Amino acid sequence: MTLGERLSAVLRKLDLTQTGLAKRLGMSNVVINRYIKDKTMPDFNFLNRLASVYNININWLITGNGIMFSSEAIREIGAHTYYNVPIVAQVSCGSPEEIAEAEIEDQVLIDTLSLSGDFSRYFAFYANGDSMDPYISHGDVVIVKQYEEWEEADERVCVVRVDNEVTLKKVSLFSEGGKILLSPYNKDYSPLILEEELLEKAQLVGIAVMAVKNL
Numbered sequence: 001m002t003l004g005e006r007l008s009a010v011l012r013k014l015d016l017t018q019t020g021l022a023k024r025l026g027m028s029n030v031v032i033n034r035y036i037k038d039k040t041m042p043d044f045n046f047l048n049r050l051a052s053v054y055n056i057n058i059n060w061l062i063t064g065n066g067i068m069f070s071s072e073a074i075r076e077i078g079a080h081t082y083y084n085v086p087i088v089a090q091v092s093c094g095s096p097e098e099i100a101e102a103e104i105e106d107q108v109l110i111d112t113l114s115l116s117g118d119f120s121r122y123f124a125f126y127a128n129g130d131s132m133d134p135y136i137s138h139g140d141v142v143i144v145k146q147y148e149e150w151e152e153a154d155e156r157v158c159v160v161r162v163d164n165e166v167t168l169k170k171v172s173l174f175s176e177g178g179k180i181l182l183s184p185y186n187k188d189y190s191p192l193i194l195e196e197e198l199l200e201k202a203q204l205v206g207i208a209v210m211a212v213k214n215l
Contacts, residue, residue: 004038006061006068011036013068014054025049041164044088044123044205045146051086052120058086059106075109082109085124085143089166093129093136094189096165108141108212115209121146125159125168127211131184132157132168139214142168144206150177152207159205162198166205 001009011021018036022029027046034040042050050056060066075082087106108124115122127140136142136157144159153171160167160182169182169192180194180202194202 001064002038003042003061004036006064007032007036007042010050010054010056010061010068024053045148047088048086048123048146049120051123058088062088074112077109081112083112083115083119083122084108085110085122087124087126087141089125090128091125091142091159091166091168093127093131093138093168093184095192096160096162096167097128098165108143110143110210110212117145121206122209123206127168131186131189133186135185136168136208136211137214141212141214142208143210143212145209146206147204150180150204153204157208159208161203161205162192162194163201167192168208171204 011018016024018032019029022032025046031040031046035042035046047058047061050061051058055069057066057069060068075084084107087108110122112119122143122145125142125144127136127138127142130138142159147153147158150171150173154173156171157168158171160169160171167182169184172181172183173179174181178195178199180199182192182194184191
């Protein structure tokens, strides 16, 4: 079964039409139709909204492993309230690489006091590599808040998609936004400059708000 076929199964289970899903998630029906027909891979914003609004297990949607619905997203433990942030993939901390899905039902509990605004905008990645050492190490869980505007990302550590591959780097804007510098913290790695055609193919996925250390 393909991802598009699994998404169709979700619609049947929820008794939703494509139009109904698009309206609920604030998206274009045309975009969702392309996902269902396996013409394009869903972006992180769609996956996170689907998980948050309908409690869909994103690892099942991507890989076919596990069950359709995740466990409850909000948990009360003692006097604290936690949000189950879905870990959707691994993100390269070196050169941009293709997305590697997380293991089945991977999630990380984050105290809601640490998260501002709409919880559905948060998701997480496993850091893959050491280019962001010593602040973010291989295997750490990076909590990301979804943003789309580059101006919000200036001088922040971000997840960036470059020509359908993703990387975690510090973003710096210069030349009035005509160039973007993606910098590692580890000096053994070289920065990447996005300009002209490469900049046109680049997309801001989100801004890293914290890293949970892999102990």
